[in-house]
Amino acid sequence: MTTRRTGLREQKKQATREALRAAALRLALERGPENVRVDDIAEAAGVSPRTYNNYFSSREQAIVAAVTGEREARVAEAVADRSADDGLAEAVIEAIVDQYTATGGPGRDALLLITTRPALRDTFVDAAAAVENPLADAIAERLGDTDPNTARVLAASVAAAVRVALEQWLGTTTEASTAGGLVVPSGSLPDLLRAALAPLTPALDAAERRAREGNARIRTAPPGR
Amino acid sequence: MTTRRTGLREQKKQATREALRAAALRLALERGPENVRVDDIAEAAGVSPRTYNNYFSSREQAIVAAVTGEREARVAEAVADRSADDGLAEAVIEAIVDQYTATGGPGRDALLLITTRPALRDTFVDAAAAVENPLADAIAERLGDTDPNTARVLAASVAAAVRVALEQWLGTTTEASTAGGLVVPSGSLPDLLRAALAPLTPALDAAERRAREGNARIRTAPPGR
DNA sequence: GAAGAAAAGTGCGTGCACGCAAGTTTGCGT
DNA sequence: ACGCAAACTTGCGTGCACGCACTTTTCTTC
Incomplete structure (x- = not known):
């Protein structure tokens, strides 16, 4: 009854979310945020670009979320x-x-x-x-x-x-x-x-x-x- | 010393801004907001589409601004x-x-x-x-x-x-x-x-x-x- | 444990926001 | 009056957000 709605679902969701955050931050630090396209982040996280902005509605959100947690x-x-x-x-x-x-x-x-x-x-x-x-x-x-x-x-x-x-x-x-x-x-x-x-x-x-x-x-x- | 910075400039600016607001609202009421593209608003106001979003940074802003004034x-x-x-x-x-x-x-x-x-x-x-x-x-x-x-x-x-x-x-x-x-x-x-x-x-x-x-x-x- | 429901991921297409580098208008100084 | 500088406009190109329809995965129920 904690926070999980169904168990494995939520787990995977958080995993990819975290992967996207991490990838976004890493790439932004490496190349500078200007030189990071959404496709790059998605690819680095191993998901489709379309999936990426099922999680974040702007490129900056992903980077900032990695810090604000x-x-x-x-x-x-x-x-x-x-x-x-x-x-x-x-x-x-x-x-x-x-x-x-x-x-x-x-x-x-x-x-x-x-x-x-x-x-x-x-x-x-x-x-x-x-x-x-x-x-x-x-x-x-x-x-x-x-x-x-x-x-x-x-x-x-x-x-x-x-x-x-x-x-x-x-x-x-x-x-x-x-x-x-x-x-x-x-x-x-x-x-x-x-x-x-x-x-x-x-x-x-x-x-x-x-x-x-x-x-x-x-x-x-x-x-x- | 009121509000005008240079006079004619500001006047024209407010004019086009108002024209955009009016056009956006009118078109939205006529066709419904879904069927109004930015190009339509710009055309109706007699300016370039690019100019349009020198004034408004989202299509909705123009419509809402017509009401909020x-x-x-x-x-x-x-x-x-x-x-x-x-x-x-x-x-x-x-x-x-x-x-x-x-x-x-x-x-x-x-x-x-x-x-x-x-x-x-x-x-x-x-x-x-x-x-x-x-x-x-x-x-x-x-x-x-x-x-x-x-x-x-x-x-x-x-x-x-x-x-x-x-x-x-x-x-x-x-x-x-x-x-x-x-x-x-x-x-x-x-x-x-x-x-x-x-x-x-x-x-x-x-x-x-x-x-x-x-x-x-x-x-x-x-x-x- | 298999069928069906629900949810997450994916591909595609469309309209849009915005940077950039012209072109054009307005205002000011002399 | 004239020319210069600043402000506004425009065209173009690029990425991007997001709706939609579809596939794949996970959960539920019998």
């Missing part, structure tokens, strides 16, 4: 784990910071490659949006079943904040970098993430408080009046 | 106008609701068309992201120059909330519609928008309060300690 799921998991002890805001922030600082292991040079080419930067930033659904589930569970929409909105906001932090980190301010005045050049990613997420703390905490009151009112006693 | 800019403007009287959260929410309820005039049937075809629905929802930049500027101005990042994050969160509301409105819950249990089928768009934006109220108000304190501390008197 299953980060989204791990963020949600981390939130669920922390959920008992401290506040929702803190749990979410720390979970995200943890998962984004643990990026290093496999590909330092891969990250360099991604941050260099604009196309890859963009899809790397967009990949952050993938946390929304798992995170929404995690938050919803923590808030109880009261209003799942709040959880969705909060998760979406968190994802948006992460995107902003990544854009700043990569200097993709969309022409604003020279406009106003002094902007901190880069800063460390963890700091940027915390700074971007900080403004959402009131919303997260307020939602948690409302949820607690709502649950308490339901579970323990009817309202005073 | 310049909504983003108007939202930002509305926020700026309201900014004096009431709270930031209220100003933002009302500005958005206003602009999204004022959609009706030109194309009732166009909206029907958009909400029907999945591809158009998606780009319609994505179009909401365009409010982020103008809204960020508007919020930043209202918060004073303290930390423009907060403004960006808040604007991005608002955009995300709007997206969630639109997804719900269109029933694009990504397979979740049948999962949990009873979900409100549609509801009125204004209500959905307010509901989606409500969880962000604490964050908006907190940012405004912080900004006021910060500005007061700077403008009137040095801090007590």
Whole structure:
């Protein structure tokens, strides 16, 4: 009942997905992303080109996925784990910071490659949006079943904040970098993430408080009046 | 100093952009979006196909843009106008609701068309992201120059909330519609928008309060300690 | 364990996005 | 007024995303 739908099917699927990721990253590092055609990736992974984009809907996705991995799921998991002890805001922030600082292991040079080419930067930033659904589930569970929409909105906001932090980190301010005045050049990613997420703390905490009151009112006693 | 960079140039640009929008919408309504090729739109607007996607990067964008118009800019403007009287959260929410309820005039049937075809629905929802930049500027101005990042994050969160509301409105819950249990089928768009934006109220108000304190501390008197 | 259903992989064709390198229009300086 | 520079447009070529129909593989059921 874990995650497998039928067993061998899912296994093979993940295998080819992983093969495509690996092949895409390897070829991109060898020749540079510009000189990698979809057919090459497919051939290197031993599948048809048509199969390739049954898995990825853009060439960049495959390369970026090799680095981002299953980060989204791990963020949600981390939130669920922390959920008992401290506040929702803190749990979410720390979970995200943890998962984004643990990026290093496999590909330092891969990250360099991604941050260099604009196309890859963009899809790397967009990949952050993938946390929304798992995170929404995690938050919803923590808030109880009261209003799942709040959880969705909060998760979406968190994802948006992460995107902003990544854009700043990569200097993709969309022409604003020279406009106003002094902007901190880069800063460390963890700091940027915390700074971007900080403004959402009131919303997260307020939602948690409302949820607690709502649950308490339901579970323990009817309202005073 | 208004918006024109050089005068005649910009004028012509907006003209062809508008021509493309109109042509795209008209053809889509006549034949259905499936039977409209990019070449047709370009021809109808009297420009080269290549020029067409100097303006729009996907066929759907042109059609959707004919309906969404310049909504983003108007939202930002509305926020700026309201900014004096009431709270930031209220100003933002009302500005958005206003602009999204004022959609009706030109194309009732166009909206029907958009909400029907999945591809158009998606780009319609994505179009909401365009409010982020103008809204960020508007919020930043209202918060004073303290930390423009907060403004960006808040604007991005608002955009995300709007997206969630639109997804719900269109029933694009990504397979979740049948999962949990009873979900409100549609509801009125204004209500959905307010509901989606409500969880962000604490964050908006907190940012405004912080900004006021910060500005007061700077403008009137040095801090007590 | 064999037949049938479901799902993943494949080949093909079509329309499209976009880089590049012209050609053409607009605006500005003198 | 004239010519130069920048902006916009255009044609062309290349890869690519994706729908569709079909084959192959895996799962289920009797």
